[in-house]
Amino acid sequence: MFIDQVDIYLKAGNGGNGIVAYRREKYVPLGGPAGGDGGNGADIIFEVDEGLRTLMDFRYQRHFKAKHGQNGMSSNAHGRNSEPLVLKVPPGTIVKRKDTGETLADLVHHGAQMVIAKGGRGGRGNSRFASSRNPAPDFAENGEPGEEFEVTMELKLLADVGLVGFPSVGKSTILSAVSKAKAKTGDYPFTTIKPNLGVVQTGDGRSFVMADLPGLIEGASEGTGLGHQFLRHVERTRVIVHVIDISGLEGRDPIDDYRIIREEMGLYNESLLKRPEIIVLNKVDLVEDDEIFEQFRSAIGEDKEIHEISAATRQNLDTVLYRVADLLEETPETEEVVEETDHRVLYRYEKDPDAFKISRDDDGAFVVTGDAIERMFKMTDFNREAAIRRFARQMRSMGIDDALRERGIQTGDTVRILGGEFEFVE
CATH class of the missing domain: 3.40.50.300 (P-loop containing nucleotide triphosphate hydrolases)
Structure with missing residues (x-):
């Protein structure tokens, strides 16, 4: 059977969590922070294999999840990075994001590789946040989530x-x-x-x-x-x-x-x-x-x-x-008219890292959305007070507090981010 188009779901690995830890050594009563960073999550890479002729393999398995990075450890030991998940595709495969239709890759030559879904960065341990003002921070970062989305794979025959x-x-x-x-x-x-x-x-x-x-x-x-x-x-x-x-x-x-x-x-x-x-x-x-x-x-x-x-x-x-x-x-070989031909993933849309949107739910709560703030939310350990205070500072530095005031928020109103609820306090 010849399969020349298929939709699949990709989930790159999350970064491992950083941890909060301190030196525990004899005769060192005030040991400093020693929490290690988490490892990076695995990327999902597509690689051209000239031995393949169809997308048949992707007809029966349509969900691919890469491994997460290892969590950080004490004594400043960093978690292990995960090896990338490599998916073999036939020459002539074009990869597009299903939600936007954007072309991510045009894979032609044998052995060519492209990172399609990027794994998350490992979260930083508490030793990375030590400073003269706060020599023993009591918080660490969770790992960054890996990219996840559906892609449409199209196969164009490579015939003379x-x-x-x-x-x-x-x-x-x-x-x-x-x-x-x-x-x-x-x-x-x-x-x-x-x-x-x-x-x-x-x-x-x-x-x-x-x-x-x-x-x-x-x-x-x-x-x-x-x-x-x-x-x-x-x-x-x-x-x-x-x-x-x-x-x-x-x-x-x-x-x-x-x-x-x-x-x-x-x-x-x-x-x-x-x-x-x-x-x-x-x-x-x-x-x-x-x-x-x-x-x-x-x-x-x-x-x-x-x-x-x-x-x-x-x-x-x-x-x-x-x-x-x-x-x-x-006749020279046909060059496909696609902007990306240099064997790498092309990110078409550069987003403002501080961009966010504020809307209202039916119950009156203020809902904040945006790539940067949602990533910060996922990387924050809300079980630690110090981490919550840091998240609040990040929101202020992005201008979210001022934007909420412009929308008429009052003390005691609810703010939602990815399902998490906070009470606004002036």
């Missing part, structure tokens, strides 16, 4: 040549005839419902990968039929072989077929129209009136490269293969 055309024009027959690929064929539309790949070897020793792609229909650029699934794979091909059923036995007009598919490709991605293209008029053995060839050439344009073949009888197939091999030598 793509066979395009309406259903039942003979694409699968061509692939079967020129390679060892066992593509399913039949005399009904949409025989091919998944891409098939085959390695083609020419008589002079050159070889390339050819893809038989599901047939297009009108409206494909808007997702009709197999539209988007088909067009996604066309983007990766370097040379397009446009297959036309010149016999007209299916009741369609060959000229209209060519124009419709070109239009759909252009609507989806205009750059596809600039790819090197060979037009292959298939099923010539079934044509009774040769005048149809001249009509097609006149309507499409004399500047187009057109070959007449019969996949069933292998007529002129070798000529087409030699020409395709020549074009591939002249």
Whole structure:
């Protein structure tokens, strides 16, 4: 089974908690703070494995959780960092955040790695907060939560040549005839419902990968039929072989077929129209009136490269293969138009670290939200008074107290952050 799109859930590891501890040594009655830091949580990394061809593995397991960092220990011993969770993906995998649609990674080359979900930083132990004003702090940080979100993984085939055309024009027959690929064929539309790949070897020793792609229909650029699934794979091909059923036995007009598919490709991605293209008029053995060839050439344009073949009888197939091999030598590898191509995760949106929002619940409570304040909340140990006071100072330094006053908060009103409730005191 060919799987070319799947949604999965990722949860990177949380950082380990820092601890509160003090030196306990003989003859050292006033030992200082000695709480160690927590270890970092594990990242989730995607790595390209050229041995994979589909996303099948992610169909059966769709939740991935990386390990948390180890908690800090006494005697200033730091917790151990967790090893990253590495997920193998096939070449041509694009990773997008499901909630925003932002592209996080475009994974093409074997061995390329990208951090998709970042593990949380380990919390600091109390020894890290010692100062001249507070030589023995009685608080530590909890570990930072790891990133968690759903991603959509899309697979675009990495083929040199793509066979395009309406259903039942003979694409699968061509692939079967020129390679060892066992593509399913039949005399009904949409025989091919998944891409098939085959390695083609020419008589002079050159070889390339050819893809038989599901047939297009009108409206494909808007997702009709197999539209988007088909067009996604066309983007990766370097040379397009446009297959036309010149016999007209299916009741369609060959000229209209060519124009419709070109239009759909252009609507989806205009750059596809600039790819090197060979037009292959298939099923010539079934044509009774040769005048149809001249009509097609006149309507499409004399500047187009057109070959007449019969996949069933292998007529002129070798000529087409030699020409395709020549074009591939002249055509550089396709560069995907994606902003991130340097084998690292791309964070599209840089957020203001001090940004927050204040809203009101139905019961009148003030609700504070924002990445920075929510992270601080999760990293605060509310079982220790000193940690609570530090959290209050952080809120003041971010300007949250002043913003609450502007919204009309009064002493005794409730403030909520991630479900935790506080009483505002002026």
